[in-house]
Amino acid sequence: MPTLTFSYECLRPKRANDYPHHEGSWPHSQPAIERHMGKLTDDERAKVLGLNAARLFGFDVAKLLAYRAADAGGK
Numbered sequence: 219m220p221t222l223t224f225s226y227e228c229l230r231p232k233r234a235n236d237y238p239h240h241e242g243s244w245p246h247s248q249p250a251i252e253r254h255m256g257k258l259t260d261d262e263r264a265k266v267l268g269l270n271a272a273r274l275f276g277f278d279v280a281k282l283l284a285y286r287a288a289d290a291g292g293k
Contacts, residue, residue: 243250
């Protein structure tokens with residue numbers, strides 16, 4: 219019997235955060251992400267948590283990541 223291989227790359231899922239609604243996971247987002255996405259690779263998790271949406275809306279992902287790295291260096 220053929221096996222179906224699930225690919226997150228194919229589906230390009232996204233995660234939304236609609237703070238401050240009480241049904242959200244904030245301020246416990248990190249444990250919620252681990253609980254729901256613990257089996258994903260870091261690359262897959264990054265895509266679900268923002269990169270897929272950034273690409274969908276045509277953001278310059280390389281520029282955003284460079285800005286984030288520069289900002290993190292100053293803290």
